[in-house]
Amino acid sequence: MKKMEGRIVQGIGGFYYVKTEHGIVECRARGKFRKDNITPLVGDVVEIQMVSDKEGYILNIAPRKNQLIRPPVANVDQAIIVFAITKPELNRTLLDKMIVLSESNNIKPIICINKIDLGESDEYLKLVDLYRRIGYKAVATSAVTKVGIEELKSYLKDKTSFLAGPSGVGKSSIINSIQSNITLKTGELSEKLLRGRHTTRSVELISLDFGGFVLDTPGFTALTLDIEKEELKYYFKEFLDLQRECKFSSCLHVNEPGCSIIKAVEDKVIDKNRYISYLAILKELREKEKRRY
Structure with missing residues (x-):
């Protein structure tokens, strides 16, 4: 039977439903994935081997751009x-x-x-x-x-x-x-x-x-951030240009002297609630770092 490419649109109980140009194909994953501790995910682009018109198995998973x-x-x-x-x-x-x-x-x-x-x-x-x-x-x-x-x-x-x-x-x-x-x-x-x-x-x-x-998707409220505390400031877009003016390049915008972000919050250039969010997430990352060491 022929091989074709598709995308996993659903996975239930070890079966993966792959959308192809010829319709949905019910697939199982080859044993090599279990051996290599790889689990196919919804959204994966895969190569499948057909075993009948509507059934097949997953041969390969294309590299993921994110997961x-x-x-x-x-x-x-x-x-x-x-x-x-x-x-x-x-x-x-x-x-x-x-x-x-x-x-x-x-x-x-x-x-x-x-x-x-x-x-x-x-x-x-x-x-x-x-x-x-x-x-x-x-x-x-x-x-x-x-x-x-x-x-x-x-x-x-x-x-x-x-x-x-x-x-x-x-x-x-x-x-x-x-x-x-x-x-x-x-x-x-x-x-x-x-x-x-x-x-x-x-x-x-x-x-x-x-x-x-x-x-x-289900709730999505149990979040784990896999970044270092020093990286967080780069994910607040409104900080990016202003933080170049901080006195210290390592400034975390908490209580350092000459902090341009704290001044921007005081001047209402940066939304206060966004800054409160930043401090709360930073605190969480710091606590996570302490537990790690």
Whole structure:
């Protein structure tokens, strides 16, 4: 039987479903991957050997341009970082941490502020404007009223994207709004806990009619940043030009004399909440470093 190339769109119980030009092929991985401790991931570009019209096995995995442990995906272009403006309350530090996590994995972050139909103020407009001024793509959406969905679709076109964010922010509802033939199970928000139930069972790469792929992923709140504390400042875009003016090149922008970032926060050139996020993430990296030694 012939060989062909495709992309893993779903993996369940040791079976990998590979999208090829001839349709979906159910595959198992060859024993050599287990021997070499390599696990095929959703998003992998693979070479497969056909054993029947709809079955085959994975021969080779192409080199990955990036890989995340949670969610377990490979070769993604961008992360749509989804937070609700309310219910659950928006956690700015977690949002900024997800941006750093994306960029440190060579994945472009796009910020999506959802549930704007529930907001009682225009706070979401200020947030979207802030992140756009910093240099990120940002969009405000409502899966209920469909506001912002067309703009979001323009960002998804011809890209491989995944939706990330805490449970209950409306990730599945957004995907359902993007394309009519996608019906992902959505969970009811627990009024008591104000925290969504995990409703997504496995990671799946969904083909979009207008071009590209999107993944729906579980919670994505247990984040591990694999960077050194000295690197963090380079993942805050608004710091990049200003920090060249710091008195010390090793400045971590905490309490060093002659720090241009602290002055910029005081002068309201840099958003105070972004700086608070930076300090919180830096503290976490410092604690992680202490545990390592």
